[in-house]
Amino acid sequence: MMDWKYKGTCWKFGDNLGIDGDVMPLRFALERELDPTILKSHLMTGVDPEFPSKVSTGDIIVAGKRFGQGNPHIQGFLGMIGHNLGLVVESIPRGSFRNAINAGLPFLAGCENVTNLVETGDLLEVDFKTGDFQNLSQKTSHKFEPVDEQLQNIIEAGGWKPNLEKRLSRLSG
């Protein structure tokens, strides 16, 4: 069973981060690189070149509206998997929503105003299964709508390909 509860440092970003460029350099999408251990070294370098060396496992990215906008490429989300991060955003375009599921990333979307509830460096505890969101540094807590349970099953399986393999073995079994 995957642990849906993440406790870690908050890394806060603004609105309209582009999936290509801001979240992950475009060249990895063009090269169809899908290895999280390679992609993790380039995560968020479009907005913070030091990010991959500062972030730790279990940390949580909190961002504003239209996170991952642009041509839907999965590489940015796989980079987050490489660091074992969680993601909480105010909104996410549908192509990137689908890619976050397919990457197997625990995330909360549609979290209105969340960027006003945190600062970079705050200690957060987020339960991605229930939507419980606690800012331990500021001693506040909030409840957001979690991702649909059927989609949580895909994340639990590890993303698109492992989930498809599970479906196939169920079908043949």
Added chain:
Amino acid sequence: MGKTITEKIFSRVTGKDVIAGDIVFPEPEIITVHDWYVVNFDSALEELGINKLYDPDKLIISTDHEPIAVSLQAAERQKKVREIVKKYGIKNFFDTGRGGHGHVFPVEMGLIKPGMFVEAYDVHVTNFGSVGALAIPVLIEITEVLACGSVWLKTPETVRVNLNGKMSLGTTIRDIAQKIINDLGADLVDYAVVEFGGSAMGSISIDQRHILCNTPIDIGAKSALVEPDQVTLDYLSNRVDGPLELISSDLDAKFREVVDYNLDSIEPQIATPPTPDCVVNISEVLGKKVHHAFIGSCAAPTLSDLEIAGKIIEGHKIHPDVRFIITPGTQEVMGKAQKLGLLNLFSEAGAMITPPGCGPCAGGRIGGLASGETSINTGTRNDYGRLGASDSEIYLGSAATVAASAIKGEIADPRDFLS
């Protein structure tokens, strides 16, 4: 609370009470994939160790993007597609010279029925909405559908568009379709099904409905369909065996928005570079010199497109500086155009006829554009580089406008040729 057509179709195929926003795994009744993606899905399945499809009888494969192989690579791909079809035992394979455009001939052949649920690799499968089917493109996740029978979808909301009134002479359904996507805008239709109805529909043919359902996907709609009616039944009566059921949205269904259009006052519309929703009245671009003209693609695949072009071209020659390419959508359309004398009329005027399928619109592999050239055509998209050189320009319009422009060598008003 009542339901939209989309909610009813999703409820029927999942056996659940589904409303917009619900995440479901609806099983399509038909799946379509075109010649350029067959090798890809086969490789993806091989990688997963899969050697059989969930239900090969649901799958329609059509050779429409490159029916005439113009390179060794294309010939090799066609060979590989034929091998893959045999390997999985796919019966509904419409190879080059058989069906034609995969978004069109399944409707003509009566394979698509009102209320049916379809999934496809390619985005413009939404043409199946012309007979009231809901067809949703899932791009590369078609692999999961082929292997497991379904893939998750969020049930889309619906934007209802009511068309009223009557189109004036020289204005065609393509002009209406372009005006609608320009007016609605990407924000309103994002992830929604655009459902067409209204008092004008009784005079809008299935041919024309293909075009209405073709354009909304280009601004981010999930799909588009026409509420099926007597026109649908009349069209399908000698194409489909067995009874047909009409489906409509309930009076108290919840729509994201309801938009009413009066067709009377809409003039010919042109989409200017670089996207299909940069639409202006034709008067703003009249006189723009063109080198290339093309009628065809899934946005103008039917006999009615060729008929209006024929009306305009009759008695004229194509301008000496223009190369004019015509691609009938399907084998059936080609045959009918032949019988009506249209192919003869076009070739005598100086046009070229290609085999049925996508024609140049499939990335300009045939009949493309050189640098600095301008095209007026009925294709689906006008991104820079779509038909060849990255600095060539594409203007999109109706078959009538393209025909008039091919004669004059510049963007021309079709109303000048009709009376």
